[in-house]
Amino acid sequence: MSQNVDARGLSCPQPVILTRAALQQAGSGEVIVTVDTMTQVHNCTRAAEKLGWQAAMQVKADAFELRFTK
């Protein structure tokens, strides 16, 4: 069961705070984060990779879905 974080429309650094909290809570497995700017794609990915998670991105209609796995 993957965990979902909807960080669309939030200002810096809230998407990163929510992403880190979800990743640390999950520990391992899969966490999906939805953001709506490339800034947040880069920020959340950088934060996740620092915590040792792998990142993959899928472009949706009006958002980006980040799939973090560990």
Next chain:
Amino acid sequence: MKRPKDPFATLVGIIIVGLLLGAAAATLQKLGNPPNMGICVACFTRDIAGALGWHRAAVVQYLRPEIPAFCLGAFLAALLFREFRPRTGSAPAVRFVLGMFAMIGALVFLGCPWRALLRLAGGDWNALLGLAGLIVGIGVGVVFLRMGFSLGRSHPARSVAGLAMPFVMLVLLLLAIFYPQVSADPAKPAALFRSTSGPGAAAANIWLSTAVGLIIGFLAQRTRFCTVGGLRDVILMRDFHLLSGVLGFLAAAFVLNQVFGQFNPGFAGQPAAHTNALLNFGGMVLAGLSFTLAGGCPGRQVFLSGEGDGDAAIFVLGMLAGAAVSHNFLMVADGPTAPHIVVAGLVIVCLIGLLGRERFIPAR
């Protein structure tokens, strides 16, 4: 799909852009911009407020082309890279107030975070107190963020909402370039106020300033260069990505100041500065906290307004209003009402921080 590789998003990318921005600031100073003020988003926005007649401090009135050019450079970058996304609706009135107090605090110190770095690079040791205040303000902001502070979500908006600020900035830039700002001919009165002495009279060539501003706006939009974000990310999660760019900015300005003979170390007699330590510190605590709660430094807010962020645009308008209020009510630098407004501002912005806490941010 794998994560996209974007050279601007790399560590090397942001360091190079930081170096370029610092070099541009020192060079603009050499070519005519005010001392230790090659680029200052707060001071230049204040000068624009003066040019529009929102305040009547005669020495700081000039429609600086750099600020509109920042916005338009970011606008072009966002269009080119398909990142222009009109959006708004995240507590705009609160952002206006935060913009006002960020500007009021910055003008008590006499500079935005960019100028704090430039003052340090020019040997103005008062900047150390300002930067210390900035770090404390950002630290307090991080405490609120950790407690769940949020101004709520923005939402996708019609194109007109995102285009409004770039359009306003384009009009300002065209006015700055093509409309006479100083005219001795009574039959041809100037529409805009323009200082004939003081910092407002010191300016690099308008075309050069515009070109440099456009390039900076473009590069900053791509790299997300943010001085407040740099310090915030280190305090919040030991992430040095944005700070690397900020340190590049400081290093390049420092080196070029040595080359250009613009380095004059000391506390007293510094250009556009005062030596009241408590106010230099306190002003920047207020500014740092306000910028952190709004999500970024003044430069970043201008760049965001260029990529369609209507809430950042409101923050920038708040800064314009804050500049006018600061000068009209003598709250600038170590003015008579400066201590009062710093204390009042801290109380109000802390209240915003406390009231903005959310345990749960509902999905839209």
